[in-house]
Amino acid sequence: MNDYNLSQLKQLEAESIHIFRDAVGQFERPVLLYSIGKDSSVLVRLAQKAFYPGKIPFKLLHINSTWKFREMIAFRDKFCAEQGLDLQVHYNREGFEAGINPFDYGSRKYTDIMKTQALLQALKQGKYDVAFGGARRDEEKSRAKERIFSFRDKHQQWDPKNQRPELWSLFNARINPGESVRVFPLSNWTELDVWQYIRLENIPIVPLYFAKKRPVVERDSVLVMVDDERMRLNPGKKPAMRSVRFRTLGCYPLTGAIESTAATVDEIVEEMLRTRVSERSTRIIDHDGDSSMEQKKSEGYF
Amino acid sequence: MNIDKFLNQHENKDLLRFITCGSVDDGKSTLVGRLLYDSKLIFDDQLNALKKDTEKVGTTKGTGEIDYALLLDGLKAEREQGITIDVAYRYFATPKRKFIIADTPGHEQYTRNMATGASTANLAVILIDARLGVSTQTRRHAFIVSLLGIKHVIVAINKMDLRDYSQEVFRDIKSEFDAFIAKLDISDVRYIPLSALKGDNVVTLSEQTPWYDGDPLLETLEEIDVVGDRNFNDFRFPIQYVIRPDLNFRGFAGSVASGIVRVGDKIKVLPSLKESTVKRIVIADGDLNEAFPPQAITLVLNDEIDVSAGDMIVHANNPPKIESRLDAMVVWMDEKPLRRGSDYIIRQAGRNVKARVDNLVYGIEVNTLHKGDADALALNEIGRVALNATKPLYFDPYSNNRGSGAFILIDPISNTTAAAGMILAGIAPGTHERHDSREERLRDHIGKREFSWDTGHVSGRERLLRNRHYGKTVLVTGEDCIAAAAVAKKLEQKLFQLNMNSYYLGVSNIAEGLDADIKRGFHDRDEHVRRLGELGRIMSDAGLIFITALSDADDYDLDCIRQLNYPNDLLVIRLGPGNGEADIELEAEADIDAHISTVFRQLSERQIIPDYCI
Numbered sequence: 001m002n003d004y005n006l007s008q009l010k011q012l013e014a015e016s017i018h019i020f021r022d023a024v025g026q027f028e029r030p031v032l033l034y035s036i037g038k039d040s041s042v043l044v045r046l047a048q049k050a051f052y053p054g055k056i057p058f059k060l061l062h063i064n065s066t067w068k069f070r071e072m073i074a075f076r077d078k079f080c081a082e083q084g085l086d087l088q089v090h091y092n093r094e095g096f097e098a099g100i101n102p103f104d105y106g107s108r109k110y111t112d113i114m115k116t117q118a119l120l121q122a123l124k125q126g127k128y129d130v131a132f133g134g135a136r137r138d139e140e141k142s143r144a145k146e147r148i149f150s151f152r153d154k155h156q157q158w159d160p161k162n163q164r165p166e167l168w169s170l171f172n173a174r175i176n177p178g179e180s181v182r183v184f185p186l187s188n189w190t191e192l193d194v195w196q197y198i199r200l201e202n203i204p205i206v207p208l209y210f211a212k213k214r215p216v217v218e219r220d221s222v223l224v225m226v227d228d229e230r231m232r233l234n235p236g237k238k239p240a241m242r243s244v245r246f247r248t249l250g251c252y253p254l255t256g257a258i259e260s261t262a263a264t265v266d267e268i269v270e271e272m273l274r275t276r277v278s279e280r281s282t283r284i285i286d287h288d289g290d291s292s293m294e295q296k297k298s299e300g301y302f
Numbered sequence: 303m304n305i306d307k308f309l310n311q312h313e314n315k316d317l318l319r320f321i322t323c324g325s326v327d328d329g330k331s332t333l334v335g336r337l338l339y340d341s342k343l344i345f346d347d348q349l350n351a352l353k354k355d356t357e358k359v360g361t362t363k364g365t366g367e368i369d370y371a372l373l374l375d376g377l378k379a380e381r382e383q384g385i386t387i388d389v390a391y392r393y394f395a396t397p398k399r400k401f402i403i404a405d406t407p408g409h410e411q412y413t414r415n416m417a418t419g420a421s422t423a424n425l426a427v428i429l430i431d432a433r434l435g436v437s438t439q440t441r442r443h444a445f446i447v448s449l450l451g452i453k454h455v456i457v458a459i460n461k462m463d464l465r466d467y468s469q470e471v472f473r474d475i476k477s478e479f480d481a482f483i484a485k486l487d488i489s490d491v492r493y494i495p496l497s498a499l500k501g502d503n504v505v506t507l508s509e510q511t512p513w514y515d516g517d518p519l520l521e522t523l524e525e526i527d528v529v530g531d532r533n534f535n536d537f538r539f540p541i542q543y544v545i546r547p548d549l550n551f552r553g554f555a556g557s558v559a560s561g562i563v564r565v566g567d568k569i570k571v572l573p574s575l576k577e578s579t580v581k582r583i584v585i586a587d588g589d590l591n592e593a594f595p596p597q598a599i600t601l602v603l604n605d606e607i608d609v610s611a612g613d614m615i616v617h618a619n620n621p622p623k624i625e626s627r628l629d630a631m632v633v634w635m636d637e638k639p640l641r642r643g644s645d646y647i648i649r650q651a652g653r654n655v656k657a658r659v660d661n662l663v664y665g666i667e668v669n670t671l672h673k674g675d676a677d678a679l680a681l682n683e684i685g686r687v688a689l690n691a692t693k694p695l696y697f698d699p700y701s702n703n704r705g706s707g708a709f710i711l712i713d714p715i716s717n718t719t720a721a722a723g724m725i726l727a728g729i730a731p732g733t734h735e736r737h738d739s740r741e742e743r744l745r746d747h748i749g750k751r752e753f754s755w756d757t758g759h760v761s762g763r764e765r766l767l768r769n770r771h772y773g774k775t776v777l778v779t780g781e782d783c784i785a786a787a788a789v790a791k792k793l794e795q796k797l798f799q800l801n802m803n804s805y806y807l808g809v810s811n812i813a814e815g816l817d818a819d820i821k822r823g824f825h826d827r828d829e830h831v832r833r834l835g836e837l838g839r840i841m842s843d844a845g846l847i848f849i850t851a852l853s854d855a856d857d858y859d860l861d862c863i864r865q866l867n868y869p870n871d872l873l874v875i876r877l878g879p880g881n882g883e884a885d886i887e888l889e890a891e892a893d894i895d896a897h898i899s900t901v902f903r904q905l906s907e908r909q910i911i912p913d914y915c916i
Contacts, residue, residue, distance in 0.1 A: 144405075163388070167719070
């Protein structure tokens with residue numbers, strides 16, 4: 001190997017930093033969509049590096065569906081305080097007051113109101129013209145074709161048929177008023193790369209990623225953690241304490257846990273290589289209907 | 303498994319980005335699916351879904367084989383049509399390397415997607431169906447690959463199982479493709495016989511092809527060195543953002559597009575031309591002593607000079623070209639066609655500048671590489687344009703520097719990305735006027751040349767009387783340039799024996815001489831043709847019958863040579879099929895003596911060679 005060669009991880013890091021700087025240079029009102037998950041932690045670290053020794057020149061926006069794991073919220077507040085991040089939290093007040101929940105309304109309707117609609121409200125209120133997200137192309141089939149700069153029309157919708165071609169690292173950020181762009185600096189990262197980077201950089205992540213005895217119930221062959229008293233249990237069902245962890249984090253009633261004893265990053269990677277189940281398979285919302293992720297993206301979901 | 307070791311290894315791996323290109327049915331998705339599958343990147347749940355899908359809609363339904371293509375076709379519309387219609391990116395890794403595949407569609411209409419995938423790739427895998435051989439689309443793929451500056455090509459001759467793993471089939475396809483690719487500037491071409499479906503020579507060497515002495519595909523992908531493709535000579539640093547957290551720090555953030563920068567280097571800022579030296583190279587992990595592409599860094603300078611986003615920092619003694627008029631190739635990507643006089647925004651080296659299309663010099667028929675006059679470029683068409691930007695751009699020719707030679711054109715009204723562009727050169731002020739067509743330019747040039755043409759004391763008439771024949775340029779062309787050269791040489795000899803002053807000029811004689819300053823690539827063919835035309839003018843003026851060969855000349859080339867050769871005659875002999883209009887056409891199959899007698903018969907029938915000469 002030539003001396004002037006970067007390792008793959010350093011190349012990914014350089015590319016992500018380039019993307020952050022490019023977007024901030026081209027847009028007026030950037031925001032980072034912070035989901036508290038491990039990809040968000042990595043995204044924040046890359047943004048910090050991109051503007052070092054300055055501070056991140058934009059806000060973090062968290063869309064709270066009001067059904068997140070409690071540990072996620074606790075982590076969020078601590079992480080943002082420690083890192084000196086400017087956090088804005090938004091939730092769909094109308095939806096919350098109407099008592100929208102995943103049990104009575106189904107995952108699809110609930111996700112639409114408490115996540116997609118909430119996100120659209122917040123982006124509109126903030127007049128953000130660019131929103132950074134932590135999505136990766138390796139997560140799901142329809143995301144393999146997502147652009148790094150992904151154009152959204154006035155209604156925040158994504159049209160897979162009408163994407164702008166993306167060449168070299170020359171990103172086209174031209175939009176009309178009311179339109180916006182989602183930018184995905186982690187597009188070319190894989191799940192393994194993300195773990196690798198967390199390990200290398202010692203990046204704090206929510207403890208739910210690590211195995212621990214937690215109260216869970218089994219529902220449609222998915223292990224769901226009983227995070228608070230709002231969880232509806234089927235008659236006669238009682239939560240059992242099992243050693244589990246989460247590969248992705250979202251709303252606790254919609255996020256499946258996996259049985260595991262992996263308590264460190266190294267153990268998680270080892271388990272990942274052994275079990276060979278793709279990451280999003282624990283997300284219930286991806287599976288409601290064929291092409292479901294693609295549908296949600298068209299509607300404005302991340 | 304030692305996980306610590308595994309992780310360290312993965313972290314420090316090298317990265318290779320490549321594209322796969324093939325026609326609709328030549329098994330590209332199967333090949334990519336096979337690479338992912340064999341490198342164990344398909345997860346169990348995906349595999350189960352895949353098996354289910356195969357039974358539902360797969361093309362291998364009922365055969366027990368998995369339809370890998372279903373794994374890759376992400377979007378609903380594509381699944382319905384059964385064609386991949388956009389660029390999809392896939393990731394896999396081996397213990398040696400991490401790979402990013404831009405999976406691009408083979409469908410005829412989608413040149414733009416291929417160009418998109420190729421723009422970030424270091425290597426291309428071109429699939430050829432062993433049953434069909436080199437197709438029109440294969441040629442198109444190879445051309446786009448060379449246009450986008452990819453230096454390494456692996457030609458995967460697929461479906462060898464359906465041709466009994468025949469070495470002869472492999473050899474024939476190889477030599478046909480070799481002949482075509484010789485016209486393009488691709489330095490590293492390798493051929494692998496394989497069957498993606500059966501897995502032959504994909505990951506391991508196949509027992510079915512004992513005659514194949516190369517490596518299997520995956521190993522080839524792991525071994526090819528691409529770091530050397532980067533430009534480490536010319537430091538180009540487009541500023542993306544100025545970092546100024548407090549009064550004590552002012553840094554210029556960006557990515558090193560090319561070249562190497564070190565602390566203490568003397569630099570210059572464009573466009574202000576102010577000079578300074580590098581004080582610090584800052585990254586969040588600690589300061590560096592030097593930085594190289596594609597590192598993302600922040601430069602701190604020793605002097606307080608005015609620098610803003612969009613400026614470029616370069617070494618003081620090595621500036622890029624600074625011009626507002628560009629000669630460039632474009633791949634058109636918009637439904638709305640390109641026309642002369644249209645306005646666009648050019649985005650190049652991280653900066654947006656307004657630009658007008660001054661001229662559409664020619665369009666290229668990508669299947670044959672023939673150039674032709676064009677009024678417009680439609681979606682998926684490729685052409686050469688002259689652009690006029692409202693401000694000077696800082697650039698290098700794309701062939702030297704991908705980072706500073708690439709651009710996109712953005713439609714200012716719809717905001718879509720209308721074109722991918724590769725800069726060939728700048729156009730010096732006053733070279734030619736706006737909206738000039740190629741003919742006008744050529745006519746203008748020839749007018750000036752003839753006006754200043756100086757002759758000695760021997761007149762053309764005196765020469766004619768002594769030589770007993772006119773000076774003339776004879777061009778032998780054909781797809782098979784070796785055969786064309788053989789005819790040219792024989793003709794020279796025969797004419798010489800008839801006491802005529804004939805002279806044969808071999809192509810390689812100028813390649814290493816007169817043409818030593820230009821490359822062998824596609825763009826430089828124009829310049830080669832121009833020089834042949836000018837040479838023809840001089841040699842025929844000297845009274846010679848100047849004979850040379852040019853591979854596969856089209857009307858565009860011939861017209862160019864004919865005009866440059868003015869006022870003397872050009873005679874075109876074509877061997878075998880082809881596009882350009884020829885004076886004498888020869889059947890490719892006949893032998894060389896038959897060719898020569900046909901030429902002489904035709905020449906005398908047309909009274910080009912009068913009887914007294916023979």
